[in-house]
Amino acid sequence: MSKNIFFKSKGPFKLNILFPNQSNSKINIKNIKTLDKAEKSDLTFFESLNYKYLAEKTKAGACITKENLKKYLPQSCEAICVKSVLFELAKATSKFYPNADLDYPDISLEIAKKSKFPGVKFGNNVLVGKNVKIGKSSIIGSNTILEHDVLIGKDCTIGSQIMIKNSFIGNNVVIQDGAKIGLKGFGFIPLKDKNFRIPHIGKVILEDNVEIGASCTIDRGSIGDTVIGANTFLDNQVHMAHNVKIGRNCMIAGQVGFAGSSTLGNNVSIGGQAGVSGHLKIGNNVKIGGGSGVVKDIPDDTIVMGYPAVPLKEFLKKSK
Known part of the structure; x- marks a missing residue:
């Protein structure tokens, strides 16, 4: 598109x-x-x-x-x-795009009308913007906001107190309570008198069978998109900055943080409270231990741990 x-x-x-x-x-x-x-x-x-x-x-x-x-x-x-x-x-x-520097309120929001979304179940006080599309057999929890032009596939479970904007959501996606999807990322040019905000004109794409834990924050892309591949699961309180791309079948534990524009391959597992620096490439089948700090690229089929993250054997040797 x-x-x-x-x-x-x-x-x-x-x-x-x-x-x-x-x-x-x-x-x-x-x-x-x-x-x-x-x-x-x-x-x-x-x-x-x-x-x-x-x-x-x-x-x-x-x-x-x-x-x-x-x-x-x-x-x-x-x-x-x-x-x-x-x-x-x-x-x-x-x-x-002069209106992409901030997340301005969507004034088109109104209480969701079941007649507009056949086959969709709504909790109380769900707000929906113009041109929102929701697939059949999806359920939207109470006090959730879906801003204009958001696309949600079929068989999705969207919890309560969720904000979704600037996003395409695939089929059979689960988003737990309190998650924020598609908001502007932390991007600005630091200037002495007044910082210059970088507009974020991208979107978030959640592919089929993704699960997003409670209170996760997933920023939209700045110029490109932020993408989570099919069948990837995020635990609670994970933060993904703008332009991050995660592959298929990944498992990300709680409180992991991703800086902008890093890319993960398929079948990656990351332990809780790990951090991934920006503009890095993490290969396929990589495992990152909890609490690790990733500051450089990681090749395929590697297990790392520590800060800075190093191959597991090296980490264990240093720990003796």
């Missing part, structure tokens, strides 16, 4: 209007997307060599980047070289 249904765009903008000091091009930029999703009429960004493999293949018409990174972009992509990629990205995104 190429159109952003959650946030209304003010675009398109000509590239030289967005970046008058860096470009003379008058091509129309219709949207802002990640390196791998961008098309010819889109603007993207590239700030780290970690994403070199995506930069080399991007189809974007223009890319905000640094002088030392522009050589990795295709010739078809105009490099917009700046000092601070994220700051310029935030300013450009604010022009396209």
Whole structure:
């Protein structure tokens, strides 16, 4: 789905209007997307060599980047070289999506009417926004809020006191009481007088058979999406920052925290109160011990523990 249904765009903008000091091009930029999703009429960004493999293949018409990174972009992509990629990205995104810098209240909310959602059961005082879709045989608990354009599949169990916005929920998904799904992430540019909020225009995708524990918080993506793969279970009070992607069949214990843009493979298990730093790649079949602090990539089929997290044999050797 190429159109952003959650946030209304003010675009398109000509590239030289967005970046008058860096470009003379008058091509129309219709949207802002990640390196791998961008098309010819889109603007993207590239700030780290970690994403070199995506930069080399991007189809974007223009890319905000640094002088030392522009050589990795295709010739078809105009490099917009700046000092601070994220700051310029935030300013450009604010022009396209000025209402994505905060979670403004959804004024379209109204008490759910059973006649609009055949086959769905509602508790008391459920509020639903415009264009919400809920599959048959789902149940929504009391005092839950589903904001505009949220999609929920069939056979879902959504508990009480839950907030869901900017999200696509698959089939047979369970979300326990008090969870918050699709809210804005903790993203801003620190400035001396007034911090500049980074708009978050992505969404949350929960695939089929996912379970979310009580009081979990799952932030929507900033430019891309936050994704939880099929049959992955989260225990209570897990926090996922913007753009985190978790694979299939993962088990995440209570109070685990994920910083932004980290990626987990399939069949990953993480013990309680572990922390995963941002922009990391955790492979398939990885096990992370409780209380561990993950600060670097972990290859497939590895067991780690400790702070910083190291292979289990190394951890046990140091503990003797």
